[in-house]
Every structure is written in structure tokens, then in C-alpha cells.
Amino acid sequence: MPHKLVAAVTGTIVLSTGAPQAYRIANAAPTMPRVLEEDPSVAEARARVAIIMGSASDWDVMKSAEQMLDELGIASDARVISAHRTPERLTRFLATAETDGIEVIIAGAGMAAHLAGVTAAHTILPVLGVPLPGGELRGFDALLATVQMPGGIPVATFAIGKAGAKNAALFAAAILARSDDAILDRLAKFREAQSAAVPERPPRD
Numbered sequence: 001m002p003h004k005l006v007a008a009v010t011g012t013i014v015l016s017t018g019a020p021q022a023y024r025i026a027n028a029a030p031t032m033p034r035v036l037e038e039d040p041s042v043a044e045a046r047a048r049v050a051i052i053m054g055s056a057s058d059w060d061v062m063k064s065a066e067q068m069l070d071e072l073g074i075a076s077d078a079r080v081i082s083a084h085r086t087p088e089r090l091t092r093f094l095a096t097a098e099t100d101g102i103e104v105i106i107a108g109a110g111m112a113a114h115l116a117g118v119t120a121a122h123t124i125l126p127v128l129g130v131p132l133p134g135g136e137l138r139g140f141d142a143l144l145a146t147v148q149m150p151g152g153i154p155v156a157t158f159a160i161g162k163a164g165a166k167n168a169a170l171f172a173a174a175i176l177a178r179s180d181d182a183i184l185d186r187l188a189k190f191r192e193a194q195s196a197a198v199p200e201r202p203p204r205d
């Protein structure tokens with residue numbers, strides 16, 4: 001799979017995969033994963049990470065997870081699924097997620113954020129929770145709701161907002177990298193490029 005490291009002028013690090021959009025499986029019906037056409041430039045034809053979020057209003061933050069996975073050449077499937085408003089959609093999705101090939105679930109929600117916890121209750125897959133800053137408490141509510149799981153049903157909880165979404169994607173990659181040398185290689189190169197992009201001295205005008 002061709003990929004190259006690009007340290008952009010802005011300092012942003014991009015692990016370019018050529019056609020990152022090809023990795024996404026968007027707008028698939030809840031229980032019908034769409035398998036992408038065979039293409040040698042596509043690292044994976046099937047989503048291995050699901051990105052779910054409680055509301056369409058969460059997308060602006062959660063797309064950071066998708067972008068990070070794209071950069072690492074990991075196919076993902078983003079869906080709006082609310083533990084409160086669409087509970088049947090959640091159970092329907094989780095009933096087949098594992099057999100559909102999903103290996104990690106990233107769940108982002110704001111306010112009384114039950115999505116990650118309820119998801120973890122229904123699946124043995126690792127669930128990575130991202131608290132979102134949508135409510136009046138700017139994510140502190142969602143942080144506590146996501147992180148304070150009673151013993152027995154774990155949810156790995158990340159930072160509030162875009163940093164958390166990005167790190168959840170990197171953590172998902174680290175999980176997959178344990179049994180996938182191509183992802184391990186891309187993850188290592190991402191780290192190298194990230195380090196290389198940090199200047200030795202602060203910028204002076």
C-alpha cells in the first residue's frame with residue numbers, strides 16, 4: 001500500500017495514503033456493511049473500526065477520529081447512533097458489529113453521555129469513549145458520564161473533544177497494530193514524523 005509522510009508547511013503532519021476517502025464506508029445501513037471494491041491502493045476493504053456518535057451535531061468533533069484513521073490507512077465506518085433517541089439502532093448495530101468485522105468501537109457523546117457505556121454493555125469489543133463538549137458544562141458532564149463506569153464493564157475514556165477523538169483513533173490503531181504489521185509500521189512512521197515536526201526552538205517573528 002503506497003503511503004508517504006508529508007510534513008506540511010503549516011506543521012501539520014499528514015501520513016498521506018493517496019486517496020484517504022477510499023477507506024471510509026459512509027452512509028451504510030445500520031446492519032449492512034458495504035464492502036469497498038477491490039483496489040490495490042486501498043489498504044483495507046472492510047471497516048475494522050466503527051465510529052459512532054450520539055448526534056449529527058457531534059460530527060464536527062468526531063470527524064477528527066475518521067481523519068486520523070484515514071491517515072493511517074484504517075477503514076472505518078461512521079454512524080449516528082444515540083443511546084437515548086435511537087436505542088433500537090444501537091442494539092441492531094451491535095448485534096452484528098463483530099461478525100461484520102468491526103474490531104474496535106469509538107463512541108463519542110455529549111451531555112449525559114451514555115453511549116459508550118451502553119455500547120460496552122452490549123459487546124465484548126473494546127470501546128473507546130470520547131466525551132464531547134456540546135452541553136452547557138462544555139464536556140465535563142460527558143467526561144464524568146463516560147469515565148465513571150462501575151467495575152465490570154470497561155470504557156477507555158479519552159480527552160474531551162477533538163484531541164480525544166484523534167487519540168481514540170490512534171489508540172484503535174495501536175490495538176490493531178498488535179496483529180497487523182502494516183498498521184504498526186504506519187503508526188511508527190506517524191510518531192517519527194510528529195517528532196520531526198516539533199521545532200527545537202520557539203518561533204520568533
Ligand code: RP5
Binds near residue numbers: 055056058109
Ligand atoms: C448527546 O447529546 C449527543 O451526543 C450530543 O453531544 C448531545 C446533544 O445532541 P443534540 O441535541 O445536538 O442532537 O446525546
